[in-house]
Amino acid sequence: MTPRPHVLLSVAVSVDGYIDDASPQRLKLSNAADFDRVDQLRAESDAILIGAETLRRDNPRLLVNSADRRSARVAAGKPEYPLKIAVSARGDLDPELRFWQHGGDKLVYTTHAGAAKLGDRLAGLAQVVPLGVDIDLGALLDDLGRRGVARLMVEGGTRIHTQFLAADLADELQLAVAPIIVGHAAAPRFLGPAAYPERRMGLAEVSQIGDVALLRYLPRQSGDAAHDC
Template identity: 75%
Template sequence: MTRPHVLLSVAVSVDGYIDDASPERLRLSDSADFDRVDQVRADSDAILVGAQTLRSDNPRLLVDSADRRAARLASGKPEYPLKVTVSASGDLDPDLRFWHHGGGKLAYTTDAGAARLTDRLAGLAEVMSLGADLDFGMLLDDLGRRGIARLMVEGGTRVHTTFLAADLADELHLAVAPILVGDVAAPRFLAAADYPGAPHRRMRLADVTRVGDVAVLRYLPKANNADRRIG
């Protein structure tokens, strides 16, 4: 069994925030970068977001381009990637847009969370318990058994932090927007954690691309990529 390739995707301000503290979502990307993200989604077998992102942003999490969806179908894939979320508590509203758009949905949770979610999401999503606690390695093992080869992770802070702290991320797309937020109450890309090798292990910078007014940095975080030359 092979775990999926894990790609973390995030847009941040120059000072490292992923949103401001207002009720409305801060759009850090421009139209060109949103289109780039749509292509990354179309190239993925599954897209994962955390429960807090669902609650705060209420995203549909779709491939917007009809041409890209048609290309997926032509290649024998489902029209949309599998949509995945993670919630330890199981406190997820069945009215969220996530459940009512696109193709298949899968919610990973704990034994306690499954007791809340199984009936709540009946007919909307498959609910899968990872045991007494959330285990992201077990999550990846399960996705691998389901044939997911490429997983795109779109946040939020806790989810990105967990993948990097557990050394489970193969690739990081960091889109840096020319915006300053400067609000300590706003969410940041990552939280404090015991990151492997930090602060001395360097990620490998594989690519830098200008997309509209955004700089997209592609890093390879794992230790076996850190010392390789770009080429």
């Protein structure tokens, strides 16, 4: 059986667990050094995945910004940019979004119903891959493994991160905590309610990047058991 990719979840959050505020403009939680760290993670990845809601809200290009890192990828025999992946159950994706206009190859994982909407809409922009009546993330990872993707970086948003962690499909979580308090009830959080695995994650690393704290967790590796005081 072809191995599934290593799945890395990457997210920046406020101290109170939000990934954005409730304003129309995107809240920049990371600092310049942390944005550069994320660019390095992208350069090390074979593919980068984002959910439809985040795609519509943030309209990102999702690129490796460093020319040196792109050159290093090419020198190593890789495409200049990682494969870019969008996930949309309903297929409500605008072909004018910046995501489609920049970078290399793109995939969209969707349902049979979503594929019926996207086939013509994204013709020439992305390959549309229907996964069935619903989107099964395990089937998605199996398909990526068959495509030669060994390292997948997941950049959100809430629903996508929730689904990967609830399904126990994440190998690594890099959580950048910014010294900001959002406090908006309507703002999106890192995770939503779900039936998550009932165990402690392994804490692999804690580091400081300017005023940002980076926590690296291994979700499938149990941490030390809690002790009552």
